[in-house]
Amino acid sequence: MANTVVDTHAPEGDPNRRDFIHIAAATAAVGALGSMVWPLVDQMNPSADVLALASIEFDLSKVQLGQQVVVKWQGKPVFVRNRTPKEIAEAVKDDHAPMKDPATDASRHKEGKANWLILVGVCTHLGCVPNFGLGEYGGWLCPCHGSVYDTAGRIRKGPAPLNLLMPDYTFTSDTKIKIG
Numbered sequence: 001m002a003n004t005v006v007d008t009h010a011p012e013g014d015p016n017r018r019d020f021i022h023i024a025a026a027t028a029a030v031g032a033l034g035s036m037v038w039p040l041v042d043q044m045n046p047s048a049d050v051l052a053l054a055s056i057e058f059d060l061s062k063v064q065l066g067q068q069v070v071v072k073w074q075g076k077p078v079f080v081r082n083r084t085p086k087e088i089a090e091a092v093k094d095d096h097a098p099m100k101d102p103a104t105d106a107s108r109h110k111e112g113k114a115n116w117l118i119l120v121g122v123c124t125h126l127g128c129v130p131n132f133g134l135g136e137y138g139g140w141l142c143p144c145h146g147s148v149y150d151t152a153g154r155i156r157k158g159p160a161p162l163n164l165l166m167p168d169y170t171f172t173s174d175t176k177i178k179i180g
Contacts, residue, residue, distance in 0.1 A: 055180030057172065060116065068132050070121060073179050077121035077129055078167060079140075080177075083151060088114050090138055091152035100155050101163045108152045108163075110171060118169050118177065119153045125160040140164070 068081040091105040123142040130140035137150035147158030
């Protein structure tokens with residue numbers, strides 16, 4: 001029979017110590033992976049300046065009848081116009097006129113608030129800012145390429161393909177709106 005040497009000082013495969021080393025190594029690997037992935041995920045969040053302009057509130061009591069105020073929202077001008085009864089009547093009269101982008105006047109404002117017209121003040125052709133009161137329909141005229149919009153912001157002439165866009169807005173009270 002062969003002689004076998006037994007080492008009495010060596011542990012016989014202590015499972016607790018081996019498990020601890022595996023768990024510690026796995027935890028370190030997960031932590032290292034998380035610290036590498038987090039900056040990549042975090043960069044996809046919107047920046048603070050974008051979040052700050054996600055929505056704005058505006059006090060309508062500052063706008064007199066027949067006046068237009070321009071506010072900045074998400075880097076774009078927004079026209080807030082308090083239309084006169086004459087402007088509203090002209091827009092309603094032309095509801096069924098031939099247009100590139102047909103829309104009724106009622107679809108261009110909130111129900112019961114026909115005098116308040118809220119539009120993104122950017123021409124849908126190439127992005128210039130139209131001027132009010134210069135067009136032949138009493139609305140806006142784009143100085144860049146001559147697009148003409150009526151008093152409801154609907155395209156009537158020129159190269160612009162669409163009506164002036166309406167931002168998402170709500171009336172938070174009779175005198176305040178929230179855009180965005």
